[in-house]
Amino acid sequence: MGLIVQKFGGSSVRDAGRIMNVAKTVTDTYAAGNSVMVVVSAQGDTTDELIEKAHEINPKASKREMDVLLSTGEQISIALLAMAIEKLGYPVKSLTGWQAGFVTDSTHGNSRIRHINKERLTNELDKGNIVIVAGFQGVNRYDDITTLGRGGSDTSAVALAAVCHANLCQIYTDVDGIYTADPRLVKSARKLDEISYDEMLELASLGAQVLHNRSVEMAKKYNVPLEVLSSLEKKPGTVVKEVTDVEKLLIKGVAKDNRVARLSIIGVQDVPGIAFKIFSALAARKINVDIILQSIGRDDTKDIAFTVPLDDKEEALEVLDGLHKVLKAHEILSDDNVTKVSIVGAGMATNPGVAAKMFEALADANINIQMISTSEIKISVLIEKKDADRAVAAIHEAFAV
Numbered sequence: 001m002g003l004i005v006q007k008f009g010g011s012s013v014r015d016a017g018r019i020m021n022v023a024k025t026v027t028d029t030y031a032a033g034n035s036v037m038v039v040v041s042a043q044g045d046t047t048d049e050l051i052e053k054a055h056e057i058n059p060k061a062s063k064r065e066m067d068v069l070l071s072t073g074e075q076i077s078i079a080l081l082a083m084a085i086e087k088l089g090y091p092v093k094s095l096t097g098w099q100a101g102f103v104t105d106s107t108h109g110n111s112r113i114r115h116i117n118k119e120r121l122t123n124e125l126d127k128g129n130i131v132i133v134a135g136f137q138g139v140n141r142y143d144d145i146t147t148l149g150r151g152g153s154d155t156s157a158v159a160l161a162a163v164c165h166a167n168l169c170q171i172y173t174d175v176d177g178i179y180t181a182d183p184r185l186v187k188s189a190r191k192l193d194e195i196s197y198d199e200m201l202e203l204a205s206l207g208a209q210v211l212h213n214r215s216v217e218m219a220k221k222y223n224v225p226l227e228v229l230s231s232l233e234k235k236p237g238t239v240v241k242e243v244t245d246v247e248k249l250l251i252k253g254v255a256k257d258n259r260v261a262r263l264s265i266i267g268v269q270d271v272p273g274i275a276f277k278i279f280s281a282l283a284a285r286k287i288n289v290d291i292i293l294q295s296i297g298r299d300d301t302k303d304i305a306f307t308v309p310l311d312d313k314e315e316a317l318e319v320l321d322g323l324h325k326v327l328k329a330h331e332i333l334s335d336d337n338v339t340k341v342s343i344v345g346a347g348m349a350t351n352p353g354v355a356a357k358m359f360e361a362l363a364d365a366n367i368n369i370q371m372i373s374t375s376e377i378k379i380s381v382l383i384e385k386k387d388a389d390r391a392v393a394a395i396h397e398a399f400a401v
């Protein structure tokens, strides 16, 4: 018994039936003697639909107004879930991100939580209420509504658990745990009983959307006990924790990320300081650059290619346009038709055969590699989008994880 934070994603609150199902899980936990805080996402595909509505009117709408719009999805869910819990006869209060005290920075569309004023939350808990909080949203210091980035409700839940020193943070979703690859894509994917914060952070950052990467970062920082489990079936899920000793697998998982774009600067001057100018200008706009490739210079020019998140592509192109006098490049190209496929595992650094085995699996499947990047804990390749699902399956098969 203690304080439990439970988070339910979009598919888990998709319709009235699913909401009643969530209400049952929540009230069972409360009836067992726990204090319960619940975080919910927008129903089903609501967030995508809201984005579409905005694009119909203005594809270049400001990020501030996008946040005002997108935050409404979660507000619908908190009210409906609270009504369902009222119907079951339990005391409940729904709170928006602002009411729950979530204060963020001002990076609209991708804000970071700065702090949570937990007075209102603890007041409601002290009164014996089940507290339902809108995920994915907060306000900045000017009281403007902000959102935390796609999938950000996970981070709202972990932040609540950290600030209120919850005994457990449960992320309920539409799969029954974390697998060695997306179980909807790879039938032979295996469910993990446990995974370390570091490995999960890599998987999440590389596209395994089952957890928002910042939620894992925060869980690690504040040592929040985290569990991913099914909202539909009652069975144990996957525990995310500091170290795991159950299995020392070399490879923990395979992930893909479709939401990337490759930018290429062709024929840029081959002089010192060029890379610095490009990447500092992108950093100033908070654009994350991932895999970078630079060709060997010839005729005093070279080519530089790199990947950015798809959502930042247009802004990155603007930045490069703004630099055209400095770069004197022949051409700037962009390509969205790419996917990043990665393998993750803590044992990788000391095992030289891993990269070769991954590349062999891709070669056997006749899949061309455009870019490669490696680190101690992962290897990523950029390939054509149409090959992505085959690549994940082939790599998963090769390592039989």
Ligand code: ADP
Pocket: 008, 009, 010, 011, 012, 041, 151, 172, 173, 174, 175, 177, 178, 179, 180, 181, 182, 183, 184, 207, 208, 209, 210, 211, 253
């Ligand atoms: P929610 O709406 O509950 O937040 P998401 O769609 O964000 O759910 O995340 C759950 C989905 O993540 C699953 O349906 C699954 O397809 C996908 N997924 C990707 N990689 C993995 C993985 N390694 N393990 C489990 N699920 C994964």
Ligand code: ASP
Pocket: 009, 010, 041, 042, 047, 048, 073, 135, 136, 149, 150, 151, 152, 153, 154
């Ligand atoms: N509703 C938001 C999204 O679709 C946040 C979330 O689901 O976590 O990205």
Ligand code: MG
Pocket: 009, 151, 154, 209, 210, 211, 212
């Ligand atoms: Mg999610």
